[in-house]
Amino acid sequence: MDVSHILDSLNEQQRNAVASPAHNLLVLAGAGSGKTRVLVHRVAWLIEAENVSPFAILAVTFTNKAAREMRGRIEELVSQSYGGMWVGTFHGLAHRLLRSHWQEAGLPEDFHILDADDQLRLIKRLCKSMRIDEERWPAKQCQWYINAQKDEGLRADNIEHFNDDYTKTMLEVYKAYEEACDRGGMIDFGEILLRAHELWLNNPQILQHYQKRFQYILVDEFQDTNTIQYAWLRVLAGADNQLMVVGDDDQSIYGWRGARIENIQSFNTDFADADIVRLEQNYRSTSTILNAANKLIANNQGRLGKNLWTEGGEGEQISLYEAFNEQDEARFIVDRLQDWSNGGNRRSDAAVLYRSNAQSRELEDALLRVGMPYRIYGGHRFYERLEIKNALSYLRLLINRHDDTAVERIINVPVRGIGGRTIETVRQVAREHNCSLWQACVECVNQSLLTARAANSVLAFLQLIDDMAKACSELELHEKAEYVIQHSGLIGHHEKEGGEKARARIENLDELVTATSSFDEPNIEEEIDLKSNTLLAAFLDQASLDAGDTQADETDDAVQLMTLHSAKGLEFQLVFLAGMEEGLFPHKMSMDNLAGLEEERRLCYVGITRAKNKLYLSHAESRRMHGDVNLCRPSRFIKEIPKELIDEIRLKTTINRTAPAFGQNGKSLGKSFSKEAEVPDTEISLGQRVAHGKFGEGVVLNYEGTGSNARVQVNFDAVGSKWLVLSYAKLEVLN
Numbered sequence: 185m186d187v188s189h190i191l192d193s194l195n196e197q198q199r200n201a202v203a204s205p206a207h208n209l210l211v212l213a214g215a216g217s218g219k220t221r222v223l224v225h226r227v228a229w230l231i232e233a234e235n236v237s238p239f240a241i242l243a244v245t246f247t248n249k250a251a252r253e254m255r256g257r258i259e260e261l262v263s264q265s266y267g268g269m270w271v272g273t274f275h276g277l278a279h280r281l282l283r284s285h286w287q288e289a290g291l292p293e294d295f296h297i298l299d300a301d302d303q304l305r306l307i308k309r310l311c312k313s314m315r316i317d318e319e320r321w322p323a324k325q326c327q328w329y330i331n332a333q334k335d336e337g338l339r340a341d342n343i344e345h346f347n348d349d350y351t352k353t354m355l356e357v358y359k360a361y362e363e364a365c366d367r368g369g370m371i372d373f374g375e376i377l378l379r380a381h382e383l384w385l386n387n388p389q390i391l392q393h394y395q396k397r398f399q400y401i402l403v404d405e406f407q408d409t410n411t412i413q414y415a416w417l418r419v420l421a422g423a424d425n426q427l428m429v430v431g432d433d434d435q436s437i438y439g440w441r442g443a444r445i446e447n448i449q450s451f452n453t454d455f456a457d458a459d460i461v462r463l464e465q466n467y468r469s470t471s472t473i474l475n476a477a478n479k480l481i482a483n484n485q486g487r488l489g490k491n492l493w494t495e496g497g498e499g500e501q502i503s504l505y506e507a508f509n510e511q512d513e514a515r516f517i518v519d520r521l522q523d524w525s526n527g528g529n530r531r532s533d534a535a536v537l538y539r540s541n542a543q544s545r546e547l548e549d550a551l552l553r554v555g556m557p558y559r560i561y562g563g564h565r566f567y568e569r570l571e572i573k574n575a576l577s578y579l580r581l582l583i584n585r586h587d588d589t590a591v592e593r594i595i596n597v598p599v600r601g602i603g604g605r606t607i608e609t610v611r612q613v614a615r616e617h618n619c620s621l622w623q624a625c626v627e628c629v630n631q632s633l634l635t636a637r638a639a640n641s642v643l644a645f646l647q648l649i650d651d652m653a654k655a656c657s658e659l660e661l662h663e664k665a666e667y668v669i670q671h672s673g674l675i676g677h678h679e680k681e682g683g684e685k686a687r688a689r690i691e692n693l694d695e696l697v698t699a700t701s702s703f704d705e706p707n708i709e710e711e712i713d714l715k716s717n718t719l720l721a722a723f724l725d726q727a728s729l730d731a732g733d734t735q736a737d738e739t740d741d742a743v744q745l746m747t748l749h750s751a752k753g754l755e756f757q758l759v760f761l762a763g764m765e766e767g768l769f770p771h772k773m774s775m776d777n778l779a780g781l782e783e784e785r786r787l788c789y790v791g792i793t794r795a796k797n798k799l800y801l802s803h804a805e806s807r808r809m810h811g812d813v814n815l816c817r818p819s820r821f822i823k824e825i826p827k828e829l830i831d832e833i834r835l836k837t838t839i840n841r842t843a844p845a846f847g848q849n850g851k852s853l854g855k856s857f858s859k860e861a862e863v864p865d866t867e868i869s870l871g872q873r874v875a876h877g878k879f880g881e882g883v884v885l886n887y888e889g890t891g892s893n894a895r896v897q898v899n900f901d902a903v904g905s906k907w908l909v910l911s912y913a914k915l916e917v918l919n
């Protein structure tokens with residue numbers, strides 16, 4: 185058979201890897217050097233050139249999206265049917281094994297999978313029945329502990345507690361949890377991998393069967409495998425099977441979830457006869473982008489080290505935009521995206537990447553304003569996120585106690601002892617009396633329809649909302665939001681959960697405060713303080729509209745928004761890295777230890793190397809977090825990129841009282857670029873100090889509208905931030 189089509193489109197190193205006679209092979213190479221391409225071509229090579237049956241091939245990738253893509257690419261290359269080949273994620277493949285061998289795996293035939301939420305609920309129940317102090321040992325912490333042990337391949341029996349209180353308690357819960365899962369025929373995500381590993385160890389005949397079958401094993405993104413995945417692979421590969429792994433130590437970004445960068449380093453010793461192929465030519469990015477990435481990552485210690493070069497052109501410089509604040513940043517990015525789209529480019533070839541989920545809100549707002557379709561990967565849109573919906577439900581109840589959906593959502597969030605039975609009674613009363621759930625709650629308490637305990641809990645809930653409403657009645661919108669988030673117990677609720685996801689949820693709640701503090705109702709008049717509940721209602725309407733606005737269809741041509749973590753393995757013509765600020769990226773939780781900082785730097789390396797042609801970096805001088813305006817320092821990662829690769833841009837932003845100086849709907853900052861941060865000597869500019877007859881002195885934060893509609897947001901030293909109609913405000917410009 186003519187197999188030239190498989191090798192023709194490869195360089196020499198890639199060809200060596202694809203056609204390698206070696207038994208075990210590690211392809212170690214930097215971003216965009218064709219690792220995934222080599223893996224796909226290797227599969228095709230095995231089938232077409234070496235006449236390997238697709239049946240004998242197992243390919244593992246990191247996400248389901250990547251697995252689908254891989255199947256598609258193999259299909260394109262291989263003429264015959266490749267049926268029988270296994271391509272999937274570690275979890276997907278292990279699950280498939282357990283379904284086939286449930287008996288040997290010690291599972292009932294109808295075992296079912298516990299997702300993370302189910303798992304947490306179960307652990308909570310157990311902790312309660314074991315009378316474990318929820319304050320001291322939150323269920324979420326137990327969940328985190330259990331999962332971390334499973335990722336390391338450890339069962340409760342394998343762990344020594346050394347009389348340590350913490351470990352002792354965690355182990356008790358772990359044991360009880362294992363028993364409960366066994367009784368109920370349930371397995372969680374970590375258990376899938378652990379069981380699949382034990383399936384090998386406990387059933388030599390099954391292991392032999394699969395060892396004989398999967399003579400060719402290929403793994404992409406190998407740097408992010410954790411202990412149990414690696415162990416599973418090693419056992420399956422045994423002494424006889426061929427293992428090809430591809431990876432990049434500089435792109436290991438899941439250390440916080442148990443991934444072990446050491447796996448790549450120990451591959452050599454664990455698989456003694458392993459060959460290493462290094463790919464050094466990058467095909468993805470311009471030399472400018474590649475240089476920036478190389479220089480940045482050189483700051484990490486203990487790398488395996490590699491050279492990465494490209495024949496590609498120099499391309500444009502990397503643009504660095506120092507935004508005035510986060511809104512200015514979002515506006516800048518959206519303007520560039522509009523230029524991109526108007527220039528006849530596909531929106532889906534552009535991506536905005538950020539460190540924290542909460543950053544998407546400002547970007548989403550700006551995109552919605554100009555009606556540009558976008559997709560968010562690996563996460564809900566801001567106003568659809570669980571924690572945000574919960575907080576909004578509290579706010580809704582402040583204005584309307586009869587909002588049943590809101591009551592349903594938060595009556596027992598955070599947990600306040602109103603169980604399923606009580607809620608069912610309330611619902612029933614509501615049905616009978618044809619009244620709202622709120623009224624039904626009142627009714628239930630008054631008519632003693634509940635147990636004394638349940639009645640107390642319900643009463644406490646009613647009281648809580650009433651008290652909140654009272655306390656908030658005179659507060660500003662953002663103060664309301666802050667008050668409700670604090671006093672509802674939502675922050676504490678998530679704090680107890682612990683872990684990365686909880687951290688993200690708390691950040692999102694902070695971000696909601698930010699959203700309210702910069703929210704202004706379209707027709708607000710200067711100095712006429714709207715009744716504050718009207719503003720709240722307007723905000724809630726806007727939030728529902730945003731949430732109801734459906735995401736662009738899979739088929740729509742939409743801008744891609746995602747966290748840096750979800751961007752792994754992908755590539756785009758145009759990439760924005762937003763929020764390049766100390767504390768945000770590198771994230772403050774990872775900044776104070778070297779390992780954490782280096783993982784952040786690898787994440788930055790991943791981000792930069794997603795770009796093919798053009799990269800924008802942006803940071804804001806000040807960013808609102810938790811309702812406060814913080815001054816931000818640019819990320820150290822910016823400074824680690826050589827100056828000559830960067831073009832600093834500043835847009836001239838001027839606000840002029842007479843001429844319409846800023847664009848339609850406040851979305852355009854004008855297109856004149858300037859390298860200097862200076863502002864022409866017109867009257868008012870962002871950051872300008874001004875004085876107002878009533879409010880005193882302050883700094884201009886933002887602006888919107890044109891001509892007589894022009895409005896500015898000023899942060900007054902004494903009274904905080906206000907939106908003012910420029911033509912009425914009579915601001916005096918200070919030096």
Ligand code: ATP
Nearest residue numbers: 193194195214215216217218219220221467468753
């Ligand atoms: P990452 O580390 O980001 O996962 P990677 O090493 O897996 O990157 P690929 O995604 O396989 O890299 O390849 C990067 C880009 O370069 C792809 O668009 C791919 O098609 C292209 N490419 C790789 N090798 C060649 C080649 N020999 N000729 C032309 N294009 C190539």
Ligand code: MG
Nearest residue numbers: 219220221753
């Ligand atoms: Mg890849």
